[in-house]
Amino acid sequence: MVEPRPRAARAAHGGGTLLSAGEPVVWLMAAGLGLALAMIAGLLAMILWNGGATFWPRALVEVSTSDGRVHLGEVSRHERYRPTPEIYARLDPEVRDRAEHDAAAHEGTLGRTLLRTANYDLTGTHFTWIDDFEIEEGGRSEPEWGVTIERLEWGRFYGTPTRAVEQGRTVAEGTEDTWAWFEEVHPRLRSLWRQKRSLETHDVGRVNHELESARLELREAELREGVPPEWIGAWGELQRARQGGSAEEIADAEARVDRIENAGFVPTQAFREAVAEFESREAAGRERFAEIVGEVESLSQRMDGFEVVMRTADGTEAPLEVADIVRAIPQNRLGIVGRLGVYLSRWIEFLVDDPREANSEGGVFPAIFGTVAMTLIMTIAVVPFGVLAALYLREYAKAGPMISAVRIAVNNLAGVPSIVFGVFGLGFFCYVVGASIDELLFEAKLPNPTYGKGGLLWASLTLALLTLPVVIVATEEALAAVPRSMREGSYACGASKWQTIRRIVLPRAMPGIMTGAILAMARGAGEVAPLMLVGAVKLAPELAVDATAPYVHPDRSFMHLGFHIYDLGFQSQNSEAAKPMVFTTTLLLIILIMLLNVIAVWLRTRLRRRFAGSQF
Amino acid sequence: MGHADVAKPPSLNASTTETKMFSNPTPSQSEIRLDLAAIAAGEPVEAVIHEEVASEESILEIDRFALHYGSFKALHDISMSVPKGKITALIGPSGCGKSTLLRSVNRLNDLIDGVRVDGDMRLSGDSIYGRDVDVIELRKRMGMVFQKSNPFPMSIYENVVYALRIDGQRNRRVLDEVCERSLRAAALWDEVKDRLHESALGMSGGQQQRLCIARAVAAEPEVLLMDEPCSALDPIATQKIEELMDSLVPHYSVLIVTHNMQQAARSSHYTAYMVLGRLIEYGPTQRIFQNPKLPETEDYITGRFG
Ligand SMILES: Nc1ncnc2c1ncn2[C@@H]1O[C@H](COP(=O)(O)OP(=O)(O)O)[C@@H](O)[C@H]1O
Ligand SMILES: [Mg+2]
Numbered sequence: 006m007v008e009p010r011p012r013a014a015r016a017a018h019g020g021g022t023l024l025s026a027g028e029p030v031v032w033l034m035a036a037g038l039g040l041a042l043a044m045i046a047g048l049l050a051m052i053l054w055n056g057g058a059t060f061w062p063r064a065l066v067e068v069s070t071s072d073g074r075v076h077l078g079e080v081s082r083h084e085r086y087r088p089t090p091e092i093y094a095r096l097d098p099e100v101r102d103r104a105e106h107d108a109a110a111h112e113g114t115l116g117r118t119l120l121r122t123a124n125y126d127l128t129g130t131h132f133t134w135i136d137d138f139e140i141e142e143g144g145r146s147e148p149e150w151g152v153t154i155e156r157l158e159w160g161r162f163y164g165t166p167t168r169a170v171e172q173g174r175t176v177a178e179g180t181e182d183t184w185a186w187f188e189e190v191h192p193r194l195r196s197l198w199r200q201k202r203s204l205e206t207h208d209v210g211r212v213n214h215e216l217e218s219a220r221l222e223l224r225e226a227e228l229r230e231g232v233p234p235e236w237i238g239a240w241g242e243l244q245r246a247r248q249g250g251s252a253e254e255i256a257d258a259e260a261r262v263d264r265i266e267n268a269g270f271v272p273t274q275a276f277r278e279a280v281a282e283f284e285s286r287e288a289a290g291r292e293r294f295a296e297i298v299g300e301v302e303s304l305s306q307r308m309d310g311f312e313v314v315m316r317t318a319d320g321t322e323a324p325l326e327v328a329d330i331v332r333a334i335p336q337n338r339l340g341i342v343g344r345l346g347v348y349l350s351r352w353i354e355f356l357v358d359d360p361r362e363a364n365s366e367g368g369v370f371p372a373i374f375g376t377v378a379m380t381l382i383m384t385i386a387v388v389p390f391g392v393l394a395a396l397y398l399r400e401y402a403k404a405g406p407m408i409s410a411v412r413i414a415v416n417n418l419a420g421v422p423s424i425v426f427g428v429f430g431l432g433f434f435c436y437v438v439g440a441s442i443d444e445l446l447f448e449a450k451l452p453n454p455t456y457g458k459g460g461l462l463w464a465s466l467t468l469a470l471l472t473l474p475v476v477i478v479a480t481e482e483a484l485a486a487v488p489r490s491m492r493e494g495s496y497a498c499g500a501s502k503w504q505t506i507r508r509i510v511l512p513r514a515m516p517g518i519m520t521g522a523i524l525a526m527a528r529g530a531g532e533v534a535p536l537m538l539v540g541a542v543k544l545a546p547e548l549a550v551d552a553t554a555p556y557v558h559p560d561r562s563f564m565h566l567g568f569h570i571y572d573l574g575f576q577s578q579n580s581e582a583a584k585p586m587v588f589t590t591t592l593l594l595i596i597l598i599m600l601l602n603v604i605a606v607w608l609r610t611r612l613r614r615r616f617a618g619s620q621f
Numbered sequence: 622m623g624h625a626d627v628a629k630p631p632s633l634n635a636s637t638t639e640t641k642m643f644s645n646p647t648p649s650q651s652e653i654r655l656d657l658a659a660i661a662a663g664e665p666v667e668a669v670i671h672e673e674v675a676s677e678e679s680i681l682e683i684d685r686f687a688l689h690y691g692s693f694k695a696l697h698d699i700s701m702s703v704p705k706g707k708i709t710a711l712i713g714p715s716g717c718g719k720s721t722l723l724r725s726v727n728r729l730n731d732l733i734d735g736v737r738v739d740g741d742m743r744l745s746g747d748s749i750y751g752r753d754v755d756v757i758e759l760r761k762r763m764g765m766v767f768q769k770s771n772p773f774p775m776s777i778y779e780n781v782v783y784a785l786r787i788d789g790q791r792n793r794r795v796l797d798e799v800c801e802r803s804l805r806a807a808a809l810w811d812e813v814k815d816r817l818h819e820s821a822l823g824m825s826g827g828q829q830q831r832l833c834i835a836r837a838v839a840a841e842p843e844v845l846l847m848d849e850p851c852s853a854l855d856p857i858a859t860q861k862i863e864e865l866m867d868s869l870v871p872h873y874s875v876l877i878v879t880h881n882m883q884q885a886a887r888s889s890h891y892t893a894y895m896v897l898g899r900l901i902e903y904g905p906t907q908r909i910f911q912n913p914k915l916p917e918t919e920d921y922i923t924g925r926f927g
Contacts, residue, residue: 490771493729497846498784498836499761508787513774 049595056592059585060351062336062344065151065163067318068120068135069144071100076133077151077163077318078122081581085114096138104138121582123153123161124317131160132581147337150180154315155331157361160582162325164315166333170324172310187313187333194328197308204301212294214553219286224449226279232272236265240280355589360544365573365583369590373597374548375461375541375563380530380601382465382559383472387529388522390469391476392511398477399484400506419474427535430467435459435539439560455560459540461549462559467539468532472525479524483517484510519609523602530598533567541568543576566594657917660897669914670701671904674891677704680874681726681844685740688718688725690733695721697898698740703844703891706871710885710906711878713895714921719878720768722895723846726876727763728756745843761788764837766847770829772821772836777813780821780832784840799839807835808865827858834865838873845869847877851884863888882922886910894918 068076088108093101107115116137125131154162169177169186177186227237243258250258266272272280312324313333331354334347358368394415402408439456447455456462487510495505511518533541542562549561570590577583660666679702688696695718703709711719721730728749730736742749744762761784773780781800782790790796800817804810809831813824821832830850837845847866851859859881866888869875879885885892886906893903894913902909902918913919 488771490767490769491773493732494765494767494771494773494833494836495783496729496732497727497760497763497765497767498787499757499840500783500787501757504787508783509773 052588052592052595055585055588056590059589060348060355062153062334062339062347064147065153065337066120067146067148067151068118069141070135070139071097071141072139075318075320076120076122076135077148078120078133079153079163081119081121081132083116083118085111085116087113088115100138104136107138119581121161123163124323125579126159126162127317127321127323131579149337150184150335151337152184152315153334153336154325155333155366156325157329157331160366160579162315162323164317164323166313167316167322168314170310170312170314183313184335187327190311191327191330191333194308194311195330197304198328201301201304201308204297204304208297209294211553212290212297215293216287216290219283219290221449223279223283226276228448230273230276232276233265233270236262236270236272239265355593365577365579365586369564369566369569369593371545371548372564372566372569372590373593375545376530376566376594376597377601378549379461379465379468379536379563379565380526382462383468383529384522384526386466387469387472387476387525388518391473391521391525392480392518394473395477395480395484396506399481400502400510415474415477419478422534423471423532424534424538426467426471427538430463430470430535430539431459434463434466439463458560459538459542459562460560461540461563464536464540464563464565465559467535468529471532471535472529475525475528476518476521479521480514480518483514483521486517487513516609516613519605519612523605523609526601526605527598530601531567531594533565533571536565536568541565543568543572566590566597570594657896660899665698666899666901668700668900669902669904671902671908671914673905673908674702674704674903677702677707677891679703680705680745681876682743682746683722683726683740684742686722686725686742687739688721688730689735689737691735695898696725699895699900701893701900701903703874703876705874707890708866708870708875708877708888709891709893710889711876711893711895712880712882712885712921713901715880717895718898719895720848721898723765723848723876723878726844726846727760727765729765731756761840762843764840764842764845766830766833766837766845766850768849768852770826770833770853772824772829772832774822775820776818777821777824777832778817781835781839783836788840803835803839806838806865806869807831808861808868809835825858827854827861830854830858830862831865834862838869843874845873845875847875849878849880852880859884882910882924886922894921896921 063079065077065079070076088104093104096104104115118135118137120133120135121131122128122133123131148165150165152164152166154164156162166180166183166187167178168175169183177183226232239258239261243255243262246254246258308328309326311327313327313330314322314324316322332347332350336344336347339347355368356373357370359371360369361367398408398411402411435456435458439454439458439460442456443451443454491509491513492505495509500508540562542564545562545564547558547561549558549563550556551558570587573583573590574580574587681703683699683701683703686696686699687694699722711722713719724730725738726742726744726749730738738750741751744759747759748754749759773783775783778796778800779786781803782796785796785799801810801814804813809828812828813832821829824832830853834845834847834850851862854862863884866875866877870890877889879889889906891904892906892909894901894909894915894917896917902913902915904914909918910922913922
């Protein structure tokens with residue numbers, strides 16, 4: 006029996022120091038996590054604050070400056086800057102006093118306000134910097150009738166309604182009467198305008214589509230019959246002559262067609278029928294087109310000539326077409342509920358409308374659609390592909406240097422810059438696969454490419470390639486984690502390898518595979534660089550799914566929120582106005598990715614529940 | 622139980638074993654003494670097989686079977702015949718190759734890289750290791766229950782009819798009938814009949830093991846292989862499974878590995894004692910436990926081994 010060692014003997018060896026207890030390591034870990042959390046929270050808070058505030062109607066302020074000018078606008082931000090000394094020399098004594106006072110109070114810096122003054126059509130600028138010292142004593146107010154007008158063109162207008170004009174006649178004067186008149190006529194004119202827009206886009210679009218498909222069918226017939234190009238040229242001239250030429254020209258063109266036909270080429274009966282069919286379809290199309298133009302004109306007549314005359318802060322009067330006004334907001338008169346209403350209606354417009362004004366106004370619906378569609382197609386493409394590859398690697402391939410090399414290559418694929426994938430997608434999918442598809446199936450449309458250019462499908466496949474390593478690695482891990490005992494149990498029941506994989510291994514690995522899919526989705530939805538090469542564009546109001554046959558158009562270019570952010574932030578002419586939209590769009594993108602993820606996580610949880618359970 | 626600590630690989634302390642064996646003479650009726658050190662060194666050893674075994678009709682014949690894991694020889698020339706409609710227990714110290722032998726019967730060892738076998742086995746006369754044997758067809762004629770219960774991540778019902786499902790059986794009536802019969806055979810029917818379509822993973826450990834037995838008997842196997850089916854269960858669950866085993870014979874033939882002497886003594890008809898990859902003694906359970914021919918066997922079953 007060994008004597009128990011006295012306690013003191015151990016304590017003397019310093020077994021209880023801080024280090025041995027691991028405390029400092031725990032602090033380090035906590036600090037690391039804290040830092041990561043703080044960064045994420047900070048980023049989210051910034052995006053949420055900036056993005057969420059964009060649509061809030063802030064007060065319209067009127068500022069009189071010492072140079073006698075008056076500005077009306079929304080305060081965009083306030084900042085302090087360090088002036089050059091010369092600036093004081095140019096100022097009036099009184100103003101200089103104010104400036105020096107301001108500087109003295111703030112360590113030599115001057116304050117200035119960025120005022121969104123809008124009225125770009127009148128002033129040529131959207132924003133104005135106003136130094137604090139320029140503002141007259143009491144020269145800052147919030148006029149009751151400061152009204153924001155959101156228009157289809159030229160951006161916003163800030164002013165006070167003064168007069169209402171119908172077809173050149175003044176029908177109301179004074180701010181309140183004018184406003185009452187505006188509220189009465191605006192909804193009616195807007196609904197006319199919507200009808201007109203629908204005619205101009207949908208109906209005209211349908212006619213164009215019909216004409217295009219008639220042309221394509223004729224072209225297909227030409228290709229089928231091997232019609233010589235001279236005949237096509239001469240026949241085209243004849244068509245043009247018939248549409249607006251003199252009798253002589255028509256006779257001339259007919260004679261040329263005859264000559265070619267006599268010289269050898271005689272169109273078959275079938276081809277003549279195709280031509281007749283085309284002529285009748287084209288005539289019908291043109292007729293419908295003329296009808297639409299007539300309708301549009303009559304609508305225009307009913308809505309034109311309604312003008313609200315606005316007076317700007319400096320006294321200029323500007324007549325604005327009521328039909329072109331999206332929304333007029335007397336923001337200084339609105340209470341919190343009224344502002345909330347404006348806020349919500351702007352969000353709704355943002356979510357469901359098409360963009361206008363170089364994307365800096367209006368909505369981003371096509372971009373939302375494009376992002377979601379692309380992410381889904383990508384996921385549908387990458388998951389089966391990645392799972393099959395991982396299954397082969399993990400279950401069938403014989404372990405060896407070859408497989409290790411493949412694994413390393415797959416992992417390295419994850420480190421290749423995404424733009425390289427874009428280049429590959431463009432070179433392979435668009436120019437090789439797409440061009441071949443065009444030659445086989447869309448010959449009649451050539452030389453205009455159908456699939457031989459960037460589009461939703463190719464972008465999705467490019468991103469599928471980009472996210473493939475994520476899925477392969479996650480799936481391999483999930484497969485490796487399926488307990489051996491389960492496979493053996495299945496084999497012992499007489500199952501083949503494939504049956505074991507399909508019935509036991511895959512279902513067991515499914516939550517892990519879903520994790521891979523979620524990671525791939527998050528990675529793919531936020532990717533922008535490769536998209537610029539394979540189909541994302543600045544403006545693509547035509548969605549990939551619509552009412553024209555064949556209803557699904559994966560060949561079309563598309564808008565993407567990520568690309569939209571880049572476009573707004575770096576390509577926009579009115580970058581100050583676009584900046585808040587950058588944050589709002591970022592917010593939307595983050596929410597969208599989060600939603601997609603939440604759905605996938607929910608699916609995974611449901612799957613997991615099937616495998617959960619007490620073991621003993 | 623006290624056997625677990627005794628059952629260490631004897632090769633590690635062969636010399637002490639030797640001295641101990643000779644210094645503690647046991648009331649054995651046999652004068653033959655095995656030299657375990659010599660066995661470990663590779664000496665051939667002839668198994669003592671009681672003549673009662675020969676009088677039984679056999680379902681499984683093991684014929685000079687040997688197995689290597691890479692360069693390690695885990696089984697040495699084992700020959701024994703497993704009687705039909707009886708329970709045969711494999712006992713022996715840990716690492717002596719009981720599981721290996723059991724897993725060789727349905728060729729589960731094929732899945733392990735580097736396994737090499739010699740000799741053959743025959744199931745009802747059909748070669749198991751022959752050239753043109755369809756392993757999958759072969760496994761369909763056997764059932765296996767593992768040491769740790771391994772229900773599949775699916776419903777209780779699907780677990781039981783798994784073997785039929787992989788054979789493409791779709792007929793609901795057949796499936797239902799097999800499910801009920803198997804669950805009854807595994808004494809589980811009354812406990813789960815109301816939740817057949819719930820996940821099997823929500824059951825208790827003992828229920829899971831009985832589910833695995835139901836799964837193993839669902840396809841009417843010719844032999845049921847059980848590898849320490851009770852080692853992870855509490856005494857009550859163990860007792861249930863022992864009772865269940867009694868009810869399986871003579872309909873099924875059972876080959877069971879067990880670490881638990883009482884279990885082997887209580888529930889088996891024949892017992893085989895293995896050491897170091899060799900079969901040492903094989904005979905009726907009663908004889909092995911009360912009147913073994915070899916002193917080593919007696920040492921082991923009385924807990925004096927080691
Ligand atoms: N997959 C394997 N690879 C190599 N050696 C193994 C493997 N499985 C078992 N062994 C060895 O074979 C011997 C017998 O093992 P096993 O049959 O599991 O013993 P038991 O079931 O009797 O305890 C042991 O020495 C063990 O280390
Ligand atoms: Mg074992």
